[in-house]
Amino acid sequence: EAGVAQSPRYKIIEKRQSVAFWCNPISGHATLYWYQQILGQGPKLLIQFQNNGVVDDSQLPKDRFSAERLKGVDSTLKIQPAKLEDSAVYLCASSFGGGLWETQYFGPGTRLLVL
Amino acid sequence: KQEVTQIPAALSVPEGENLVLNCSFTDSAIYNLQWFRQDPGKGLTSLLLIQSSQREQTSGRLNASLDKSSGRSTLYIAASQPGDSATYLCAVNADNDMRFGAGTRLTVKP
Numbered sequence: 001e002a003g004v005a006q007s008p009r010y011k012i013i014e015k016r017q018s019v020a021f022w023c024n025p026i027s028g029h030a031t032l033y034w035y036q037q038i039l040g041q042g043p044k045l046l047i048q049f050q051n052n053g054v055v056d057d058s059q060l061p062k063d064r065f066s067a068e069r070l071k072g073v074d075s076t077l078k079i080q081p082a083k084l085e086d087s088a089v090y091l092c093a094s095s096f097g098g099g100l101w102e103t104q105y106f107g108p109g110t111r112l113l114v115l
Numbered sequence: 116k117q118e119v120t121q122i123p124a125a126l127s128v129p130e131g132e133n134l135v136l137n138c139s140f141t142d143s144a145i146y147n148l149q150w151f152r153q154d155p156g157k158g159l160t161s162l163l164l165i166q167s168s169q170r171e172q173t174s175g176r177l178n179a180s181l182d183k184s185s186g187r188s189t190l191y192i193a194a195s196q197p198g199d200s201a202t203y204l205c206a207v208n209a210d211n212d213m214r215f216g217a218g219t220r221l222t223v224k225p
Contacts, residue, residue, distance in 0.1 A: 004158070042119070042204050042215025043159070056212070091158055101147060101166065104213075106158030 002026065004107035006092050012113045018080040021110045025073070025094030031055075033104060034067055034077050035091040043091055049075060050098050082114045117142045119207050121216035128195055129224050136190040136219045138205035143183045146208045150179050150190050153202045153218065162203075163190070195223045 005024040013019050025032050030051050035043035046065065047057040052072040060067070064083070069075040079086055089111050093104040118141040128134050138148070147166045151159040163172045163179040165188070171180040178191040188205055204218040 040217060042206070042217050044215070045213060093158070101164070103161045103164065104159075106160070108156065108158050111156075 004092055004094055004105055006090075006107040006110050008110055009108065010111045010113075012115065013082055014115050015084055016081040018078065019082055019112065020076050020078045021090050021092075021112075023075045023077070023092030023107060025075075025092070026105055029094035029096050029105075030072075031095045031098030031102075032069055032075050033093040033095075034075070035093065037089045037091055037109070039088070046077070048098070055098070079112075082112075084114050087112055087114045117145075117207055117209060117212070117214045119205060119214050119216040121203075121205060121219050123219060124217065125220040125222075127222040127224060130195060130197060132195050132223075133191070133193050134195055134221070136192070136203050136205075136221070138188040138190070138216055140186045140188075140207045140214075142209065143186050144209055145183065146210075148179075148181055148188050148208070149206045149213075150177075150188075151204045151206060151215075153204060159204065192221075195221075197223045197225050199223050 032049045034046045037043040046060045047067045048055040049069040067077045089109040091109045093106045095102040095104045120139045122137050149164045150162045153159050165172045165181045176193040181188045202218040202220045206213050206215045
């Protein structure tokens with residue numbers, strides 16, 4: 001079974017530039033999550049999708065972050081414009097149904113450095 | 116707001132030693148607790164999931180316990196191996212909001 005795919009793996013940009021990350025979840029998984037993991041901290045949930053609908057985006061900085069999952073499969077997360085404090089690893093995860101009892105499978109992450 | 120703390124932040128042990136990693140949380144109204152492993156440059160791998168009604172879960176050399184009333188969980192690793200070197204994170208699930216600790220970075224020396 002193929003795992004969660006993310007690209008790019010690394011990205012370096014200057015502040016105020018825009019950047020986009022892509023995630024392809026495990027086939028058949030209805031729920032997709034984006035997390036931000038700042039160095040030395042645990043991941044923080046940014047947004048959760050159930051199919052193509054948003055379940056929770058309460059911790060997404062909506063003035064600069066946006067995410068979509070138009071066809072209920074792969075997803076993109078965008079930052080525009082980027083700030084220095086956005087430097088982090090952005091992790092994508094998926095689960096079959098999205099219930100609290102279900103295991104989330106994580107991708108390798110995209111490491112973003114904002115200069 | 117749920118706060119999750121993991122102590123110690125880093126741990127180095129010789130191969131073969133048994134060890135315990137600690138996780139504490141401030142709000143005992145949780146649905147479940149998970150322990151994850153994170154290798155450098157990689158995503159998280161789920162190790163054990165304990166439902167709020169359970170006291171412990173075991174998988175191979177790993178045993179996780181949960182004491183909801185005191186807001187604590189421990190991950191016990193028996194007979195540690197160099198391949199166990201990684202960062203271990205605990206995450207608490209409540210109301211569909213999963214909160215992670217900052218992790219314990221474990222190094223097992225041959």
